Each structure stands twice: as structure tokens, then as C-alpha cells.
Amino acid sequence: MDLNLLKDFLKQQNLPDFRYRQITKNYFSGRYLNFDQMTDLSKDLRTSLSEKFSLLSVSEEKIIGDEFTQKALLKLADGQKIESVFMDYEDWLTVCVSSQVGCPLNCKFCATGKMGFVRNLTVDEIVDQILYWNQKLFPKFIGRVVFMGMGEPFLNWDNLISALKIINSPDGLNIGARKISISTAGLADKIIDFADLNTQINLAISLHSADQKFRESIMPIAKQFDLNQLKKACLYYVNKTNRQLFFEYALTNQNTSQSDAQKLADFIKSHHLFFLNLIPLNPVVGGMDQASKDQQKIFMNYLSQLRIDYSVRRSFGQNFSAACGQLATDKL
Numbered sequence: 001m002d003l004n005l006l007k008d009f010l011k012q013q014n015l016p017d018f019r020y021r022q023i024t025k026n027y028f029s030g031r032y033l034n035f036d037q038m039t040d041l042s043k044d045l046r047t048s049l050s051e052k053f054s055l056l057s058v059s060e061e062k063i064i065g066d067e068f069t070q071k072a073l074l075k076l077a078d079g080q081k082i083e084s085v086f087m088d089y090e091d092w093l094t095v096c097v098s099s100q101v102g103c104p105l106n107c108k109f110c111a112t113g114k115m116g117f118v119r120n121l122t123v124d125e126i127v128d129q130i131l132y133w134n135q136k137l138f139p140k141f142i143g144r145v146v147f148m149g150m151g152e153p154f155l156n157w158d159n160l161i162s163a164l165k166i167i168n169s170p171d172g173l174n175i176g177a178r179k180i181s182i183s184t185a186g187l188a189d190k191i192i193d194f195a196d197l198n199t200q201i202n203l204a205i206s207l208h209s210a211d212q213k214f215r216e217s218i219m220p221i222a223k224q225f226d227l228n229q230l231k232k233a234c235l236y237y238v239n240k241t242n243r244q245l246f247f248e249y250a251l252t253n254q255n256t257s258q259s260d261a262q263k264l265a266d267f268i269k270s271h272h273l274f275f276l277n278l279i280p281l282n283p284v285v286g287g288m289d290q291a292s293k294d295q296q297k298i299f300m301n302y303l304s305q306l307r308i309d310y311s312v313r314r315s316f317g318q319n320f321s322a323a324c325g326q327l328a329t330d331k332l
Contacts, residue, residue, distance in 0.1 A: 001027055001053055001054065001055055001056065001124055002053075002057070002122070002123075003024065003166075005053070006020065006023065006024075010023075015045075019045070021171075022041070023038070024171070025171075026040070027055065028131070028171075030131060030134030030135050030138050030141055031138055032055065032135075033055070033135060035049040035050045035053070036050060054077070056128045056131060056132060056135075057076065057122070057124045057128045058074040058082075058125060058128045058129060059074065059075045060072055060074060060075075060132070061073040061074065068087065068088050069085065069086065069088070070085070070086045071083055071085045071327075072084050072085075072086075072133075073329060074129065074132065076121075076125060080101045080118055082098040082101055082125075082149070082150055083150060083327040083329060084098060084132065086133050086136075086137075086142075092143045092179075093137065093144070094142065094143070095129065095130050095133050095142045095144075095145055095146070096146050096147075096148050096149045097129045097145060097146070097147055098121065098151055099120070099147055099151040099153040099155075099156045099160060100117065100119070100120050100151025100155065100156055101117075101118035101119050101120075101150070102115040102116050102117045102118045102150065103115065103117055103150060103152055104116070104117035104155065107206070107219045107220075108219070108288055109208070109218060109250055109281060109284060109288045110284065110287070111284045111285070111327060111328035112150045112151065112328055114286065114328065115150075115328050115329070120155070120156040121151070121156065121159065122159060123159050123162045123163045123166070126159065126163040127166050127172075127173070130142050130145060130167065130173060130175075134173075142173075142175070143179060144175070144179045144181075145167060145175055145180045146181045146182075147160070147182040147183060149327055152187070153182050153184060154182075154187045154190035155187070157190060157193075161197075167180060168180065168201075176200075177201045178200050178201070178202065180201045181201070181202040181204060181246075182194075182201060182203055183205075183206060183248065184204070185205075185206045185219060186205055186207070186221060186225055186230045187221070187225060188225040188232070188233035189225075189233070191233040191236070191237055192233050192237070194237070195236055195237040195240040195241055198240075198241065202243075202244075202246065203245055204277070205230070205234065205248065206219070206248045207247040207248060207264075208248070208249055208255065209249075209255045209260065209263075209264075210227065210260070210263035210264045211255075211259075211260065212226055212227050214255065215227065218254075218288065227267070231267065234271070234274070235270065235271055238274070243273065244275050245274055245275065246275050246277050247267075247274060247276050248277050248313075249264065249276060249279065250279045250280075250281045251278055251280055251295070251296050251299065252281050252288045252291055253292070256291045256295045256296065258302050260299070261299055261303055262302075262306065264276070264303070264308070265306040265307075265308050268308055269308070275310075276308060276309070276310040276311075277310065277311055277313050278296075278310050278312045279312075279313045279315075280312070280313075280315060300312075
């Protein structure tokens with residue numbers, strides 16, 4: 001729901017300010033599927049709201065999944081579609097949200113990039129992905145949010161920042177900043193801008209190679225922001241925020257040699273707050289080939305010998321194209 005339009009509408013109706021707070025509290029609670037259920041409002045107001053607004057700007061087209069992961073195909077008001085993923089980590093419930101319809105970056109290992117770019121999501125379309133899952137989970141609710149779905153979040157900067165304020169606000173979804181993570185393909189200028197926000201929100205960089213030529217071949221954005229620019233921006237971020245910065249590295253059969261490990265180690269060792277997340281590559285039609293189990297083990301041994309600390313990300317929903325890099329609206 002577009003909160004600015006709601007506020008304007010209530011003013012036009014000469015309704016007191018507390019009505020706006022009342023409606024938004026109901027909206028963010030996740031308890032209500034429509035305005036008619038908000039019985040703390042007058043019947044006439046509920047009718048007017050139902051005629052003027054949709055409670056959510058996204059609607060479910062289809063949903064698939066298992067006991068730990070569910071992926072929803074969501075339809076937007078203009079007929080465009082996005083995917084959003086719910087993950088149950090047992091200790092916390094997480095939603096992976098999209099920020100764009102498609103993506104303009106065309107990374108070789110990502111299904112979303114193969115869709116091309118259609119448009120940015122609005123603030124309410126971003127926030128409503130979380131509310132959609134809260135409605136399904138009620139009385140449970142989403143406790144963590146990761147911007148690792150469709151699109152490059154930093155290319156939708158203004159709407160991203162506005163959505164983050166709502167997600168984090170006690171008057172909004174009230175999700176703590178440290179429980180929100182954003183992943184970027186490495187837009188160096190926006191990494192600096194993000195550092196200047198002085199937020200506690202986590203930042204992850206899709207690195208995938210510390211070799212400039214190879215990174216360019218799999219991530220065209222690397223031609224615009226090379227590894228030197230990226231490193232400078234990342235150093236600015238950690239020095240400005242004193243927060244750990246995460247680097248994502250998908251394990252393919254082309255970036256797991258001893259030489260790759262050494263280049264990666266040199267990059268990660270450039271600051272003690274840089275931390276490496278390894279990701280077993282999720283298969284994508286027309287994408288890259290995953291490193292074999294033996295290749296992965298050998299590569300990790302190289303990293304250990306080079307004294308690089310790392311974690312290996314647990315994959316959710318790979319069997320139904322819900323894992324990292326697999327989101328594309330023709331897959332559900």
C-alpha cells in the first residue's frame with residue numbers, strides 16, 4: 001500500500017491524524033488480509049479504503065516449496081511479476097526480497113540477469129513482499145530480511161532507502177538493522193554512499209573472482225567498477241563503519257584453482273573486517289558449471305593454508321529454483 005497516497009486520502013476526508021496511525025499499525029501487523037477485517041475502523045471508512053486501495057501491492061500467483069523454503073510468484077498491479085523466497089532457519093524466519101523486475105547486470109551465473117531489466121520496484125512493492133509472508137505466517141512473523149532476490153538493490157537506491165526506513169522503523173515492521181542484509185554486485189559509488197548512511201544494516205559484496213579479466217567475463221559491471229575501485233570503496237566502508245563486510249564467492253569450475261585462491265586471499269587479507277562467504281554454485285540454464293565436490297574441498301584447503309577464515313552458505317530451495325541466482329519468473 002502506498003502510504004503517501006493513504007495519508008493524502010485521509011486528509012482529503014478531513015479525518016484526524018490518529019486514523020493514519022491506526023490504519024498503518026493494522027497494515028504492518030500482518031493480521032489483516034483486507035480492510036474489511038479492520039473492525040476498529042468505521043464501516044464507511046473500511047468501504048472507502050477498499051474502493052480506493054489494495055491492502056497489498058502484490059498478489060500471489062503461485063507458491064511452491066518444502067518444509068524449510070517456499071518460493072512465491074507475486075503479481076504486481078501492472079501485471080509484472082517477481083519472486084520472493086521464505087526460509088525457515090528454525091531459530092529465525094527470513095525472507096529474501098526482490099528490488100527490481102528482472103536485472104540489468106546480466107551476471108553469467110544468474111537466472112534473473114537473463115530476464116533483462118523491466119523496471120524498479122516501488123517502496124510498497126518491496127515492503128509488501130515481507131507483509132505477504134507475515135500474513136501467511138501469522139501469528140509468527142519475519143525476523144530477518146535479505147535483499148538477495150531479483151535485481152541489484154543499489155540501482156534502485158531511493159526506493160531501497162525508503163523501504164529500509166519502513167522495515168526498520170518501530171512504527172513500521174520493526175526489524176532490527178542488524179537483521180537486514182543487502183547484497184550488491186559491487187557498485188563502488190553506492191558502497192561509499194551506503195557507508196555514509198552510518199547504518200547497522202549488513203552489506204555483502206558479490207565478488208566471485210579476484211581476477212579482473214575473469215570477473216569482467218562473468219560480471220559485466222566489473223568493467224565499470226574494477227577490483228581496485230571496488231577494494232577502495234570496501235575499505236572506505238569498513239573504516240567508516242567499523243563493521244564486518246561480507247564477500248560472496250560462488251564456487252564454479254573456473255574460479256577454484258590455487259591461483260584463484262591466492263588472488264582471493266590477497267583481496268580478503270587487505271582488511272581484518274573482510275569476511276568470505278563461499279556459496280556452492282546453484283545451477284542455472286545457460287549459466288556456469290559448479291565446482292565438483294573435490295574441487296570445492298581442494299579450494300577450501302588452499303584457503304585454509306592461506307589462513308583465510310570463511311563460511312559455507314547453506315543452500316535453500318535449489319530443487320525448485322529458489323536458491324541464490326535462480327530466481328526468474330518463468331521458473332514457477
